[in-house]
Amino acid sequence: MDTKKFLQSVQENHPPTGISTCLQALWFDAKEDWEEAHRLIQDEPGSMPGRIHAYLHRKEGDSANAGYWYRRAGVSPFTGSLQEEWRHLVDACLNGA
DSSP states (O other), rough: OOOHHHHHHHTTTSSTTTTTHHHHHHHHHHHHHHHHHHHHHHTTHHHHHHHHHHHHHHHHHHHHHHHHHHHTTOOOOOOOOOHHHHHHHHHHHHHOO
């Protein structure tokens, strides 16, 4: 799947089949379902889930919790807009970063 197809999928009622948990979480976030996005990602190990977890808490307005997850993921906090971070995370997930 490429970024264009993923972005188009947000118009559908269900996430595309066969996508990673990380992409599912970002898909639900784009659908304004923060709770489902958080539920999907909260127990996933690894840097990318940690980055998404940080983004979700940043979006929620909980900067302390977001900071914890950025540190746990081993990355600096994202300094752009939430929309830019979401797109950056989608691209990273699709490109295996």
